[in-house]
Amino acid sequence: AGKSKVGDEILDDLEEVLITSDVGVETTLRIIERIEKRVSRDKYVNTSELKSMLREEIAALLTENNIEDVPEFTIATDKKPYVIMVVGVNGVGKTTTIGKLAYQFKKAGNSVYLGAADTFRAAAVEQLVIWGERVGVPVIKQKMGSDPASVAFDTLSSAKANNADVVIIDTAGRLHNKINLMNELSKIKKVMEKVIPGAPHEVLLVLDGSTGQNAFEQAKQFTAATEVNALAITKLDGTAKGGVVIGISDQFKTPVKYIGLGEGIEDLQIFRRKEFVDSLFGDE
Amino acid sequence: MFENLSDRLERSFKILKGEGKITEINVAETLKDVRRALLDADVNYKVAKQFTDTVKAKALGMDVLTSVKPGQLMVKIVHDELATLMGGEAVDVQISGNPAIILMSGLQGSGKTTFSGKLANLMKNKRSKKPLLVAGDVYRPAAIEQLKVLGEQIQVPVYTEEGNKNPVQIAQNAIKQARQDGNDLVIIDTAGRLAIDEQMMQEIKAIKDAVNPQEILFVVDSMTGQDAVNTAKEFNDRLDFTGVVLTKLDGDTRGGAALSIRTVVNKPIKFVGTGEKMEALDVFHPARMADRILGM
Ligand SMILES: Nc1nc2c(ncn2[C@@H]2O[C@H](COP(=O)(O)OP(=O)(O)OP(=O)(O)O)[C@@H](O)[C@H]2O)c(=O)[nH]1
Ligand SMILES: Nc1nc2c(ncn2[C@@H]2O[C@H](COP(=O)(O)OP(=O)(O)OP(=O)(O)O)[C@@H](O)[C@H]2O)c(=O)[nH]1
Ligand SMILES: [K+]
Ligand SMILES: [Mg+2]
Ligand SMILES: [Mg+2]
Numbered sequence: 001a002g003k004s005k006v007g008d009e010i011l012d013d014l015e016e017v018l019i020t021s022d023v024g025v026e027t028t029l030r031i032i033e034r035i036e037k038r039v040s041r042d043k044y045v046n047t048s049e050l051k052s053m054l055r056e057e058i059a060a061l062l063t064e065n066n067i068e069d070v071p072e073f074t075i076a077t078d079k080k081p082y083v084i085m086v087v088g089v090n091g092v093g094k095t096t097t098i099g100k101l102a103y104q105f106k107k108a109g110n111s112v113y114l115g116a117a118d119t120f121r122a123a124a125v126e127q128l129v130i131w132g133e134r135v136g137v138p139v140i141k142q143k144m145g146s147d148p149a150s151v152a153f154d155t156l157s158s159a160k161a162n163n164a165d166v167v168i169i170d171t172a173g174r175l176h177n178k179i180n181l182m183n184e185l186s187k188i189k190k191v192m193e194k195v196i197p198g199a200p201h202e203v204l205l206v207l208d209g210s211t212g213q214n215a216f217e218q219a220k221q222f223t224a225a226t227e228v229n230a231l232a233i234t235k236l237d238g239t240a241k242g243g244v245v246i247g248i249s250d251q252f253k254t255p256v257k258y259i260g261l262g263e264g265i266e267d268l269q270i271f272r273r274k275e276f277v278d279s280l281f282g283d284e
Numbered sequence: 285m286f287e288n289l290s291d292r293l294e295r296s297f298k299i300l301k302g303e304g305k306i307t308e309i310n311v312a313e314t315l316k317d318v319r320r321a322l323l324d325a326d327v328n329y330k331v332a333k334q335f336t337d338t339v340k341a342k343a344l345g346m347d348v349l350t351s352v353k354p355g356q357l358m359v360k361i362v363h364d365e366l367a368t369l370m371g372g373e374a375v376d377v378q379i380s381g382n383p384a385i386i387l388m389s390g391l392q393g394s395g396k397t398t399f400s401g402k403l404a405n406l407m408k409n410k411r412s413k414k415p416l417l418v419a420g421d422v423y424r425p426a427a428i429e430q431l432k433v434l435g436e437q438i439q440v441p442v443y444t445e446e447g448n449k450n451p452v453q454i455a456q457n458a459i460k461q462a463r464q465d466g467n468d469l470v471i472i473d474t475a476g477r478l479a480i481d482e483q484m485m486q487e488i489k490a491i492k493d494a495v496n497p498q499e500i501l502f503v504v505d506s507m508t509g510q511d512a513v514n515t516a517k518e519f520n521d522r523l524d525f526t527g528v529v530l531t532k533l534d535g536d537t538r539g540g541a542a543l544s545i546r547t548v549v550n551k552p553i554k555f556v557g558t559g560e561k562m563e564a565l566d567v568f569h570p571a572r573m574a575d576r577i578l579g580m
Contacts, residue, residue, distance in 0.1 A: 019329045022509040025320055090532060090560065091393030091505065121560070123430035130425035175535040208393065212326030212509025214537040235392060238478045240511035263392070
């Protein structure tokens with residue numbers, strides 16, 4: 001036996017699950033609306049059908065234009081070196097994600113260069129150098145306080161001269177409402193283009209999975225400054241669900257590529273929509 | 285980012301007034317706006333529900349329905365209730381022991397190390413203290429170095445034991461050192477940890493038990509979403525912390541986590557972080573925070 005209408009109680013439960021996963025009111029209402037529409041069309045719906053419908057709707061919001069998940073830690077082979085610039089607000093996990101990514105790319109047989117363009121935060125360069133040592137890849141650096149664009153320039157030049165496959169540039173954490181710092185980011189990006197046309201090929205915005213609705217504004221401002229084209233969500237090994245990324249991915253048409261699941265070198269995974277959606281509901 | 289709550293409420297009440305009959309049901313209707321504003325600000329789902337129930341009772345008791353400007357009065361009720369919940373009397377940081385001991389705690393990247401530096405700087409300059417910073421994060425790459433750089437900047441000594449992987453020992457040794465050197469305040473930085481990481485939670489509890497700090501501060505990122513309640517509750521259950529530090533308030537987050545945490549653990553918010561520099565520290569202002577959460 002089934003129901004032709006979604007009961008209020010089920011909808012309330014649904015709302016609670018979505019809101020407490022940081023999906024946000026607006027996206028939650030949209031998801032619920034879409035489900036109500038489908039239910040009125042599909043007539044008979046039991047609870048388990050409803051659940052799978054919900055999963056489908058959410059998965060659809062995670063970039064409708066990007067049907068396939070990224071298969072593996074692969075890079076475009078027609079771009080050499082493939083340049084990734086990593087950006088985000090303070091403390092989200094940029095440097096750690098770079099270490100983990102470098103490990104994956106190297107494991108896949110690529111030569112990797114890292115650029116320590118966070119010349120501001122205390123011991124940021126040392127932190128990246130330690131990651132470089134762990135992975136066994138070179139880190140290009142200058143002294144603290146030097147111009148980050150100049151570090152990026154050096155790194156790309158070096159990588160190019162040495163025929164590297166991948167370059168990853170670390171940047172200082174900055175809050176997106178600080179105009180000067182956001183302009184600095186645009187400048188770093190422009191300098192890269194001068195060394196390698198088309199670079200950076202990937203601007204990876206790192207979002208902390210425990211961040212709430214402010215992540216929207218982060219996505220908006222970083223996209224405006226640097227044309228973000230990939231997302232990573234970190235710290236999903238905790239109890240936070242990272243649901244805010246559903247609305248972000250939908251609104252900005254930016255795919256989530258990676259998720260961080262710990263502090264260790266192997267704790268980075270390719271984002272899988274289905275698994276992510278399942279994790280919101282804590283089953284299967 | 286989001287529509288201002290007062291605008292929203294004014295609009296709702298205008299529509300209601302147009303109908304010529306403002307009823308209890310109408311108040312409930314406007315409470316939906318309040319709830320929405322709170323959820324947009326990352327106030328926890330259950331906390332928001334509880335809060336709107338309280339506001340409803342207050343609103344009905346205060347004749348909102350017959351007042352000339354119901355929207356304004358409603359905003360005032362909401363605002364004052366928020367400020368009251370987050371405020372209470374200001375509680376100063378405990379620095380009376382000799383040495384006084386302050387222990388940091390919190391999730392990864394929340395701002396513990398930066399805040400440790402800021403607090404040492406404040407205590408040295410404004411309270412004539414002689415602080416010793418302790419590098420108790422033995423895990424994060426360059427965590428010790430980071431604290432050393434900050435110590436250098438503010439001219440405060442930093443106790444480190446490179447190679448020792450036992451933060452309990454490090455903390456104990458640091459206190460001995462402080463006694464020898466005449467440091468009357470010891471600030472212990474710790475590694476970031478998840479509340480569900482059993483081993484790491486046991487570790488910080490062991491530090492607490494070993495050094496018996498006057499203050500245990502829970503340092504939390506003001507951009508935190510719905511999970512703030514779970515984390516705060518878990519850290520509080522384990523450590524019975526004495527206060528909260530809200531960081532990165534120089535951003536544009538509405539900061540509803542402040543209300544959630546306050547409601548769930550009922551511990552005072554003692555400081556707010558307002559930047560990356562060592563001076564970017566402020567005391568907590570409940571009324572300002574209420575404005576912020578409401579987007580005013
Ligand atoms: N549990 C967990 N911790 C993480 C994860 N990713 C990063 N971290 C931790 O988060 C903290 C901050 O990470 P960083 O890589 O320094 O962050 P960042 O964005 O480079 O920080 P800034 O450069 O200061 O802006 C560190 O303690 C990391 O170990 C993750 O996926 N899970
Ligand atoms: N804008 C801003 N940035 C801050 C504030 N407090 C800390 N930060 C930055 O946030 C990032 C993380 O700060 P840390 O002090 O390293 O955080 P932590 O809690 O010690 O991190 P772990 O030791 O990795 O757990 C750094 O980039 C800091 O500069 C603040 O109030 N405002
Ligand atoms: K999780
Ligand atoms: Mg970093
Ligand atoms: Mg730290």
